[in-house]
Amino acid sequence: MSCSFDFKGKTVLITGAERGIGLEIAKGFAKSGANIVIAGIMDEEFPNAEKEITALGAECFCIHTDVADEESVINAVESAWGKFTKIDILVNNAGINKLAPAEEMPLSTWQRIMDVNLTGTFLMCREAGRRMLSAGGGNIVNVASMSGLIVNPLPQTQCAYNSSKAGVIMLTKVLANEWAERGIRVNAIAPGFTETPLTAKRLSVPDDPAVKKWIGGTPMGRVAQPEEMVGLVLYFASDLSTFTTGTCVPVDGGYTVL
Numbered sequence: 001m002s003c004s005f006d007f008k009g010k011t012v013l014i015t016g017a018e019r020g021i022g023l024e025i026a027k028g029f030a031k032s033g034a035n036i037v038i039a040g041i042m043d044e045e046f047p048n049a050e051k052e053i054t055a056l057g058a059e060c061f062c063i064h065t066d067v068a069d070e071e072s073v074i075n076a077v078e079s080a081w082g083k084f085t086k087i088d089i090l091v092n093n094a095g096i097n098k099l100a101p102a103e104e105m106p107l108s109t110w111q112r113i114m115d116v117n118l119t120g121t122f123l124m125c126r127e128a129g130r131r132m133l134s135a136g137g138g139n140i141v142n143v144a145s146m147s148g149l150i151v152n153p154l155p156q157t158q159c160a161y162n163s164s165k166a167g168v169i170m171l172t173k174v175l176a177n178e179w180a181e182r183g184i185r186v187n188a189i190a191p192g193f194t195e196t197p198l199t200a201k202r203l204s205v206p207d208d209p210a211v212k213k214w215i216g217g218t219p220m221g222r223v224a225q226p227e228e229m230v231g232l233v234l235y236f237a238s239d240l241s242t243f244t245t246g247t248c249v250p251v252d253g254g255y256t257v258l
């Protein structure tokens with residue numbers, strides 16, 4: 001067993017790693033020796049992400065991928081496999097959110113959030129998982145959310161997001177069970193409120209009532225920085241966690257203990 005975050009020679013496919021938490025996770029793996037495949041929709045962010053990752057000495061391959069689209073996912077996994085001849089680690093990080101009171105939530109909004117967050121995670125797991133199984137194993141880390149474990153206080157009305165992330169946590173358990181004896185571990189992290197482009201607009205509003213509640217409800221009294229999500233993902237993907245599968249660990253400054 002290697003007791004370190006040594007990913008030399010490994011290929012890591014990360015969805016939505018053009019920016020935010022995903023980019024920090026990609027950089028964490030790159031610093032530890034892995035080569036990176038970024039699968040996402042923000043093509044305009046690819047050059048910057050590629051620059052940041054290659055500056056760390058890693059190879060970086062970006063593929064336009066809509067995780068909610070089956071053909072796009074099949075193409076991404078095939079292209080990654082074609083480029084590096086394997087995928088050792090899959091990180092499902094792509095995610096979206098849109099708030100609306102439940103009684104006004106348009107079906108199209110609900111559906112898109114489910115399609116990206118839950119179905120996208122499933123499709124990526126299915127396609128990469130099939131290849132990992134035939135190659136003898138692999139490792140999957142899903143980026144869920146503490147919103148998959150708790151209900152956010154009002155005025156945060158996000159029934160679709162929370163339901164989708166709860167689904168990701170259950171999918172993590174189901175896949176962990178199905179693939180445990182065939183060499184694939186599947187775990188999830190549940191970030192708390194994190195300063196990224198997804199939350200930047202809200203965080204920039206002074207005295208925003210939702211932000212006040214997030215910070216007030218967090219024992220550590222602050223939001224997270226994206227790099228604070230990296231350690232747990234690398235731990236789950238490493239040989240330091242060989243008996244850990246099907247679990248979901250919050251990284252939330254203590255929010256979910258209250």
Ligand SMILES: NC(=O)c1ccc[n+]([C@@H]2O[C@H](COP(=O)([O-])OP(=O)(O)OC[C@H]3O[C@@H](n4cnc5c(N)ncnc54)[C@H](O)[C@@H]3O)[C@@H](O)[C@H]2O)c1
Pocket residue numbers: 015016017018019020021022039040041042065066067068093094095096116143144145146147190191192193194195196197198199
């Ligand atoms: N920021 C937070 O407070 C927070 C808290 C808990 C969980 N999360 C989760 O962390 C993950 C990353 O979020 P972030 O805050 O870095 O947000 P972000 O908006 O900065 O990044 C999301 C990434 O997902 C990609 N993406 C969106 N739709 C996609 C699609 N259809 N196909 C492929 N890629 C797509 C985007 O291109 C982007 O790179 C998400 O799953 C989010 O739900 C974030």
